[in-house]
Structures are given as structure tokens and as C-alpha cells.
Amino acid sequence: MADKQAVVLLSGGLDSATTLALARSEGFERRFALTFLYGQRHRRETEAARKVAASLGVAEHRVVEIDLGAFGGSALTDTRIAVPRDRGRIGDTTDIPSTYVPARNTIFLSYALAWAEVLGAFDLFIGVNSTDYSGYPDCRAEFIAAFEAMANLATAAVVEGKGRYVIHTPIINMTKAQIIRTGTDLGVDYALTHSCYDPDPAGRSCGRCDSCRLRLKGFAEAGLTDPIPYVRRDR
Numbered sequence: 001m002a003d004k005q006a007v008v009l010l011s012g013g014l015d016s017a018t019t020l021a022l023a024r025s026e027g028f029e030r031r032f033a034l035t036f037l038y039g040q041r042h043r044r045e046t047e048a049a050r051k052v053a054a055s056l057g058v059a060e061h062r063v064v065e066i067d068l069g070a071f072g073g074s075a076l077t078d079t080r081i082a083v084p085r086d087r088g089r090i091g092d093t094t095d096i097p098s099t100y101v102p103a104r105n106t107i108f109l110s111y112a113l114a115w116a117e118v119l120g121a122f123d124l125f126i127g128v129n130s131t132d133y134s135g136y137p138d139c140r141a142e143f144i145a146a147f148e149a150m151a152n153l154a155t156a157a158v159v160e161g162k163g164r165y166v167i168h169t170p171i172i173n174m175t176k177a178q179i180i181r182t183g184t185d186l187g188v189d190y191a192l193t194h195s196c197y198d199p200d201p202a203g204r205s206c207g208r209c210d211s212c213r214l215r216l217k218g219f220a221e222a223g224l225t226d227p228i229p230y231v232r233r234d235r
Helices: 014-025 044-056 104-119 141-154 176-185 210-222
Strands: 005-009 030-037 060-065 123-125 166-168
Touching (some): 005 104, 014 030, 014 176, 044 060, 104 123, 104 141
Parallel strands (some): 005 030, 005 123, 123 166
16 A cells, blocks of 8 residues: 655744644655745745754655745735734734735645645645634635635646545644644654744844744743743743
8 A cells, every 4th residue: 555645835833843743643654845935034944844844754845946025015025014023913813914925825735736746645734723823814724625626626636536635734723832732742843943934143033023922822821931042032
């Protein structure tokens, strides 16, 4: 019987690292990790993704360079837009912050789908979360279901009857604390991960952007200490 294989989107953050570990725990022996340099402010998360992929064991890890910065429209891809700090309403799903990158998960999943079709894999994993998150519309279950339906209409592998695509979102309904506890149980080394939107030149997380604050809140609620260095740590 052929090994189960899957393409896993890996940003280098704690959500995607936990998702990669969950794919391994669910019996996907051959995991193909896919990371993007997409014109974001820094390469710190890409470096983290390489370390996470090595630590959790993947069949192959590819880093693909695309330029979403050519379009701008996000604080993560346009340095003229300030990264929000110390926001009072993190996780308010009616408030889409300036760190939203237009169509990012649609684009990332499209690349993952293309690689999966070439590999003959029909399982894709993505670490989207709709419980403790920053209000991004492409992290919702409705979006994932729509993309999965599209994938099963748009690919030769499905038309030829070779299989049907499934997009796995194992952490979508978890709190950040639950994600951290799950990853810890699965052996994820969170010291290798990076979540900050705007680290300092030394690579330290700012502690003030939405991503840092959600991460610190999650570790505090999990009863654990975040092992990465911060410029400012409130928890």
C-alpha cells in the first residue's frame, strides 16, 4: 500500500507548525511542506519554516517566491502602511485589519493544489483558525469549503477519476491555547517558530502586533511560557 501523502502549507508560525505535526500524527507518512516568500516585510518566518520542516521531518520542503508586494494593499507587503500595534479589539471578525493580505490564502492554496496534482496527492493541510485570529475572511470554514469544491472541478486528476481533493483544517476551531497544548503534546518545538508581523533587526518579536499578542495570550492560557525572544513581553 502506498504511503499516505499530503501537501502542508508551512509559514513558520505556531499554527502551521502544529498543523504539520497533526498531519504526521494522522498517518501522512510523506509530507510535502510549502512556504512562500511573497513580498512580506521580513524573511524571519521563512527561516523559521525551514527549521520547523527539518525538525518535524518532511519528504520535501519548497520555498516559492512570488510578489504580492507588487499589488500592496497590506501592512505586511507595503512598508508605507504601519503594522497595527496595541489594538484593543483583536479577534473582532467584523474588523479586518490592515495586515490582511488580499487573496493570500486563495493564492497559497492554488499553488499547493498544483503541487499536489503533480505529486498525485489528494490531501492538503492549512493552519487556518477562526477562533483566536485577526479577522481574516480567508481563514473561515466557508472559504475552505468553497476552495475545496473548486479544486474538485478544476483539476485533471479529478476529471480522470484518480481521486478527490480534501483540504484539512485541523486547528480551525481550536483556541490558541488548545493549539499550543496540542502541538506541545505532539513534540512541536515552538522555539523554532516565528509569528511576529514586524520583528526588530535582531529577529526578536515585537510583542505588540496582533499576532504577537494572540500568541502570548495563548501561551498564558495554556499555562506555558513562550520560548521565543520578545522586544516587549506583557505576559
